[in-house]
Amino acid sequence: MDEFYARFNKLRKPKRGKAAKLQKRTNAAIRGAIERAGIEAIDNPKLFKAIHRLATKLSHTRTAATEINNQLDVLIQEHHPHSLSNKQRDDLHLRLLDKIEIMEQQISEVEANLLRMRDQTGKPDKVAFHAYQLYGIVKLEVAVGETVGHNVRDWADLVPFGPNAITAPLAMLVKLGVLEEVEPAKQNSYQGKTTIYKRLL
Secondary structure, three states, X not given: OHHHHXXXXXXXXXXXXXXXXXXXHHHHHHHHHHHHHHHXXXXXXXXXXXXXXXXXXXXXXXXXXXXXXXHHHHHHHHHOOOOOOHHHHHHHXXXXXXXXXXXXXXXXXXXXXXXXXXXXXXXXXXXXXXHHHHHHHHHHHOOOOOEEEXXXXXXXXXXXXXXXXXXXXXXXXXXXXXXXEEEXXXXXXXXXOEEEXXXXX
């Protein structure tokens, strides 16, 4: 048992705030799983890493429980040539579900979807990434249900891309149901066109 603790106690550098709470919870879950498993504890770092990657892939995808089980079975076949008891299989399943839950607490579904969007070449979608950045600005400025409004130049001052790239990501956030346009742009001789949006998510 000591060797299991030695392996899992190679903890990451201390974190702060919400990340620290998640790290503490993860470490406690690992220790608890080892203690509950006893002699049935699985010593397979490659399998655990594969489960971590799968949890990252499945988070915020609303994948059905049966499909999650099927994908876990594939990982076990690939990375664990030895037979597993029912308890070991159940523990791995719980480990995967717990990891998915932790991943989903770290980022919203909308943000995850924006970061996962790809263009026709398979590279990250530039408009989606700009929308992700704008969404972050919106969350810094207003709560859900409140309104926010900037002209194009003001939006551009808040993000690392120019005013010509503002309109498309804002439209994407509206299409995704993140923002609602409540007051169309009106021409202002001093500030340009300003549209008022209501934050929905």
